[in-house]
Amino acid sequence: MSAKKVRVRFAPSPTGGLHLGGVRTVLFNYLFAKKHGGDFVLRIEDTDQSRYVPGAEDYIMECLNWCGLIPDESPVAGGHYAPYRQSERKVIYREYAERLVMQGHAYYAFDTPEELDRNRKEIPNFQYGHAYRDTLRNSLTLSQTQVDQLLKDGEPHVIRIKMPEEETVYFDDMIRGHVSFNTGESDDKVLLKADGMPTYHLAVVVDDYLMDITHAFRGEEWLPSAPVHLLLWEYLGWKDAMPQWAHLPLILKPDGHGKLSKRDGARLGFPVYAMNWFDEKTGEMTPGFRELGFLPEAFLNLLVMLGWNDGSNDEIFSLDEMVQKFSIDRVNKGGAKFDFEKAKWFNSEWIKRSEAGRLKSEVKKILEEKGVVVTDDALLLKVIDLVKERCTLLPDFYQQSAYFFEQPKEYDLAAVKPKWTDAKTTFFEGFMTMLGNTERLAGEELEQSFKALAEEHGIKAGELMLPFRIMLVGGKFGPHVFDIAALLGKQETIARIEKALAAFSN
RNA sequence: GGCCCGUUCGUCUAGGGGUUAGGACAGGAGAUUUUCAUUCUUCAAACAGGGGUUCGAUUCCCCUACGGGCUACCA
Numbered sequence: 001m002s003a004k005k006v007r008v009r010f011a012p013s014p015t016g017g018l019h020l021g022g023v024r025t026v027l028f029n030y031l032f033a034k035k036h037g038g039d040f041v042l043r044i045e046d047t048d049q050s051r052y053v054p055g056a057e058d059y060i061m062e063c064l065n066w067c068g069l070i071p072d073e074s075p076v077a078g079g080h081y082a083p084y085r086q087s088e089r090k091v092i093y094r095e096y097a098e099r100l101v102m103q104g105h106a107y108y109a110f111d112t113p114e115e116l117d118r119n120r121k122e123i124p125n126f127q128y129g130h131a132y133r134d135t136l137r138n139s140l141t142l143s144q145t146q147v148d149q150l151l152k153d154g155e156p157h158v159i160r161i162k163m164p165e166e167e168t169v170y171f172d173d174m175i176r177g178h179v180s181f182n183t184g185e186s187d188d189k190v191l192l193k194a195d196g197m198p199t200y201h202l203a204v205v206v207d208d209y210l211m212d213i214t215h216a217f218r219g220e221e222w223l224p225s226a227p228v229h230l231l232l233w234e235y236l237g238w239k240d241a242m243p244q245w246a247h248l249p250l251i252l253k254p255d256g257h258g259k260l261s262k263r264d265g266a267r268l269g270f271p272v273y274a275m276n277w278f279d280e281k282t283g284e285m286t287p288g289f290r291e292l293g294f295l296p297e298a299f300l301n302l303l304v305m306l307g308w309n310d311g312s313n314d315e316i317f318s319l320d321e322m323v324q325k326f327s328i329d330r331v332n333k334g335g336a337k338f339d340f341e342k343a344k345w346f347n348s349e350w351i352k353r354s355e356a357g358r359l360k361s362e363v364k365k366i367l368e369e370k371g372v373v374v375t376d377d378a379l380l381l382k383v384i385d386l387v388k389e390r391c392t393l394l395p396d397f398y399q400q401s402a403y404f405f406e407q408p409k410e411y412d413l414a415a416v417k418p419k420w421t422d423a424k425t426t427f428f429e430g431f432m433t434m435l436g437n438t439e440r441l442a443g444e445e446l447e448q449s450f451k452a453l454a455e456e457h458g459i460k461a462g463e464l465m466l467p468f469r470i471m472l473v474g475g476k477f478g479p480h481v482f483d484i485a486a487l488l489g490k491q492e493t494i495a496r497i498e499k500a501l502a503a504f505s506n
Numbered sequence: 507g508g509c510c511c512g513u514u515c516g517u518c519u520a521g522g523g524g525u526u527a528g529g530a531c532a533g534g535a536g537a538u539u540u541u542c543a544u545u546c547u548u549c550a551a552a553c554a555g556g557g558g559u560u561c562g563a564u565u566c567c568c569c570u571a572c573g574g575g576c577u578a579c580c581a
Binding site: 307345392 | 507508509510511512519520528529531540541542544545574576577
């Protein structure tokens with residue numbers, strides 16, 4: 001039992017938006033760290049210069065901020081193990097790569113990408129490994145003087161790990177248990193690229209060691225490269241410091257086969273990114289959960305249920321509750337297909353459970369974006385409470401509440417006109433008079449007097465309710481019509497009846 | 507192809523040697539709401555197949571099938 005504090009890390013690559021699987025990995029990292037009183041470290045993997053997208057880091061930080069998954073250490077927050085951006089740690093990796101060469105666990109390779117491509121095309125099952133490494137241009141086949149000369153001349157080269165031909169390596173995964181591999185199956189992975197940047201394999205081991213990472217969570221797609229990492233930990237002499245690993249199940253496409261990808265969102269009509277992502281290189285916009293109207297609470301909730309449960313029938317958890325109840329033993333092994341319908345259900349549940357005050361600024365923003373001006377915040381809170389149970393996504397608040405702040409622009413005339421009569425006009429005139437004499441409007445009492453008046457006029461109340469609703473909101477939607485009138489107030493209700501009457505009777 | 511991982515209702519899953527195999531989403535029917543939504547009641551819906559082990563297997567073991575991942579100077 002180590003006395004070392006728990007440190008877990010997540011390292012996204014700034015090559016484009018943050019998708020569902022990415023955020024879920026962050027979430028599990030975060031939950032584990034907080035559960036065990038440790039630190040959640042965020043590192044940036046920007047070693048792929050060809051795919052690096054400027055601005056992606058800010059995007060990642062904003063996503064985490066929106067979700068409330070704030071790292072204890074990051075390029076922004078800093079920490080004792082800085083820098084947290086791999087491109088800024090470039091010099092560190094070379095040293096370790098060369099140490100491996102010296103020890104005979106790695107070697108310089110001078111083959112060009114073109115040569116390797118040709119080999120892959122011409123030789124079936126070509127792998128840069130024990131079977132072919134002796135026939136290629138590397139420090140294993142070249143003499144020491146030749147190698148020194150090439151290095152001195154600045155000949156482009158990479159450093160590759162020398163995988164043992166026949167050796168079994170294994171480890172115990174926190175989710176999957178005992179996993180073992182034969183080292184000869186893997187090729188000699190590049191550790192240090194020609195541009196001097198490390199590959200993931202080298203960087204992840206060096207950084208995890210240097211940053212005292214104790215537990216590492218990543219997607220299942222990394223399982224096959226675990227033997228390379230295992231060997232690196234061993235060769236570098238850090239075996240005892242190796243973190244415990246957990247390989248998370250994948251999030252799958254809802255319909256066909258395979259991992260959920262960015263394309264699936266466009267194809268099936270739902271977001272796969274946390275927030276809108278605009279790629280400057282391609283000019284392409286990928287929609288996000290935030291902009292579609294998801295609450296971060298719901299987003300996190302739906303993510304955590306994709307691969308984890310607390311063993312009870314409960315499905316709604318706040319971030320705090322997740323931290324409390326999270327247990328790595330209850331993470332599933334199998335991949336989960338993403339279901340957008342269920343995702344929306346989580347959001348509607350969270351909207352329903354949220355206090356009006358929590359929703360206020362989001363709703364206000366939605367209304368204002370559509371040109372609805374809200375001056376009365378107290379009214380807005382009451383409106384939110386009245387309509388929130390009818391909203392699934394935040395933008396639904398527009399249709400459900402805009403009419404409280406401005407008169408309907410259009411009426412659903414098709415629903416009233418065919419059945420409209422002069423008697424109904426007379427009734428509403430009488431109703432306006434009645435309202436004028438009323439002190440304050442209250443939903444319940446208003447309904448009583450409305451019905452009583454209808455009876456006096458010899459009209460069934462049912463025939464008047466829909467027209468009344470359309471007068472107030474313009475269409476067939478919204479909560480109880482008398483609750484709407486009560487919130488609108490006497491003056492406004494009368495004004496709307498009057499205006500609508502003109503539209504109905506000509 | 508090779509290697510690795512996985513497999514309970516359509517989907518997310520609970521369970522675990524003896525259960526009417528439970529819940530949720532979606533779907534069907536009904537009630538309430540003289541809009542729509544909510545809510546409530548209710549129905550339908552699953553242990554991939556074959557061998558073992560066992561008194562007994564959905565649960566443990568093996569094989570097969572299927573699904574997925576990896577097999578880059580990408581992560």
